[in-house]
Amino acid sequence: MDKFVGYRCSLCGQEYAPGEITYTCPKDGGNLDVVLDYAAIKQQFPSMEMFLGSTVEPSLWRYLPLIPVTDPGGEGTTLRAAGNTPVYSPPVLKKQLGMENLWIKDESRNPTASFKDRASSVVVARARQIGAEVVVTASTGNAGAALAGMAAAVNHKAIIFAPRTAPPAKIAQLLIFGARVLLVDGSYDDAFDLTIQASQEFGWYCRNTGYNPFTVEGKKTAGFEIWEFWTRLSPNPRHQVFGKPLSVFVSVGDGNIISGIHKGFKDLVELGWMQEMPRIFGIQAEGSAAIANAYFAGVDHITPVAAKTLADSISVDLPRDGVRAVRAATQTNGAYITVSDQEILSGIAALGKVGIFAEPAGSTSYAGLVKALDQKLIEPTDPVLVVNTGSGLKDVRAAMQAVVEAPVIEPTLEALKKIL
Numbered sequence: 001m002d003k004f005v006g007y008r009c010s011l012c013g014q015e016y017a018p019g020e021i022t023y024t025c026p027k028d029g030g031n032l033d034v035v036l037d038y039a040a041i042k043q044q045f046p047s048m049e050m051f052l053g054s055t056v057e058p059s060l061w062r063y064l065p066l067i068p069v070t071d072p073g074g075e076g077t078t079l080r081a082a083g084n085t086p087v088y089s090p091p092v093l094k095k096q097l098g099m100e101n102l103w104i105k106d107e108s109r110n111p112t113a114s115f116k117d118r119a120s121s122v123v124v125a126r127a128r129q130i131g132a133e134v135v136v137t138a139s140t141g142n143a144g145a146a147l148a149g150m151a152a153a154v155n156h157k158a159i160i161f162a163p164r165t166a167p168p169a170k171i172a173q174l175l176i177f178g179a180r181v182l183l184v185d186g187s188y189d190d191a192f193d194l195t196i197q198a199s200q201e202f203g204w205y206c207r208n209t210g211y212n213p214f215t216v217e218g219k220k221t222a223g224f225e226i227w228e229f230w231t232r233l234s235p236n237p238r239h240q241v242f243g244k245p246l247s248v249f250v251s252v253g254d255g256n257i258i259s260g261i262h263k264g265f266k267d268l269v270e271l272g273w274m275q276e277m278p279r280i281f282g283i284q285a286e287g288s289a290a291i292a293n294a295y296f297a298g299v300d301h302i303t304p305v306a307a308k309t310l311a312d313s314i315s316v317d318l319p320r321d322g323v324r325a326v327r328a329a330t331q332t333n334g335a336y337i338t339v340s341d342q343e344i345l346s347g348i349a350a351l352g353k354v355g356i357f358a359e360p361a362g363s364t365s366y367a368g369l370v371k372a373l374d375q376k377l378i379e380p381t382d383p384v385l386v387v388n389t390g391s392g393l394k395d396v397r398a399a400m401q402a403v404v405e406a407p408v409i410e411p412t413l414e415a416l417k418k419i420l
């Protein structure tokens, strides 16, 4: 059975067959949603319990019947290790925030240490299926590292365009994974446009976020995992666990992660496996808030900004998945929230104190939760899951801004006593 039946444009609704198109809607440039044969999937798995009961693989590939590739291959490699990230519920944070039901889903535990592995794992599998020899992407760092890592896992060629200002650890990852790396003397948006031109000129398969429809198909697996986690909290997944829907907090740059999580939830609704849509909250940096601006203005089109934030992974002038990202909040009774760089740094410090090391874009979601409580957008009794999207090891320069530097002392007890 091939469950992948085509695409539907998120703007005009036009449908396309799987082989008819590769990236965006030719009419209006809209992002394409992958359409699955939900009836066939349901016939095979009448309930979510039956579906989950049939899968054992400890990665996002446990959801293969819901992912539009046939066989990912790559057994025994990191391609098969993306996803299945842990969820924590740190008592210290709950006490600090006065919350009872708070969870952190830690995406820094992916093979290349960010959420992006979900997308790259699926895109590389797709590239192999359609016989695309070279995969290329523009990246602020993490998408590239994820593509480079997943491609290396199965000996596939990857080319990465990143801004030359990307944090050194991310550039090191690209190089270590053996990708062809080109540092662009310009912004992420410049790298994005160049990548599309290059893929057209040279026939490379382009992974670009908010351009290639398969990234969302990888990222949606986080939505599946969140739902699986949530339903397992209750002996009867048909019932609300706390009398309230789950609220999910996620940071937003291009808007592809939030759209992906929303797509995962929508797939589950289509399959009849989800009765109550979680609320989705998108958090942007104040200095890079094109999507939040559209949400606040109540409009469906995105006006670019001149992005400036220390959270490099969400520093985007023109978000490429903005329309779907606005809808992820409006269609789920969620909201958008913006936070300052200072609040993002405080978020790094707060998460660090419970043993979670987040990069700035990772702690942005937590900073958003603090603000949402403050502004009474949610109540302390609401069940909330915050997604940490990336590891603090990716950007230690930013991390050092969140802490007081350690003192240097002479190696004597006297010196030690003085400082204690």
Ligand SMILES: *Cc1c(COP(=O)(O)O)cnc(C)c1O
Binding pocket: 114, 115, 116, 142, 143, 209, 251, 252, 253, 254, 255, 256, 257, 258, 313, 314, 359, 361, 362, 389, 390, 391
């Ligand atoms: C890419 C990224 C984001 C934002 O995802 P978008 O799809 O661009 O909205 C957030 N955090 C981290 C760590 C990322 O790498």
Ligand SMILES: [Zn+2]
Binding pocket: 009, 010, 011, 012, 013, 014, 025, 026, 027, 028, 029, 030
């Ligand atoms: Zn269209």
